[in-house]
Amino acid sequence: xxxxxxxxxxxxxxxxxxxxxxxxxxxxxxxxxxxxxxxxxxxxxxxxxxxxxxxxxxxxxxxxxxxxxxxxxxxxxxxxxxxxxxxxxxxxxxxxxxxxxxxxxx
Numbered sequence: 001x002x003x004x005x006x007x008x009x010x011x012x013x014x015x016x017x018x019x020x021x022x023x024x025x026x027x028x029x030x031x032x033x034x035x036x037x038x039x040x041x042x043x044x045x046x047x048x049x050x051x052x053x054x055x056x057x058x059x060x061x062x063x064x065x066x067x068x069x070x071x072x073x074x075x076x077x078x079x080x081x082x083x084x085x086x087x088x089x090x091x092x093x094x095x096x097x098x099x100x101x102x103x104x105x106x
Contacts, residue, residue: 006090006091006092008092009086011104012103012104012106015104016079019075019079020071023068026071027071028068028072030067033055034057037055
């Protein structure tokens with residue numbers, strides 16, 4: 001039996017981290033926009049009256065909340081788990097096709 005160090009596979013953790021970054025930027029940008037919209041109510045009509053319906057606070061708040069709460073936070077938790085979980089459990093995801101399939105399925 002060889003006693004070689006494990007080579008961890010971080011592909012799933014990297015995919016979740018990329019998702020965390022993208023949804024963090026999107027969600028926080030929407031949050032900044034709706035914060036400015038509350039401070040300056042005329043900002044809503046700057047794009048025109050037809051788009052004002054879709055850029056209203058009531059329409060953008062759920063997008064901001066869902067992308068930050070579910071996208072940014074949950075993706076960050078999963079990225080941390082797939083990074084740390086391999087080290088804690090002393091198993092590489094590359095060793096098990098089942099674990100890699102489940103990780104990429106998520």
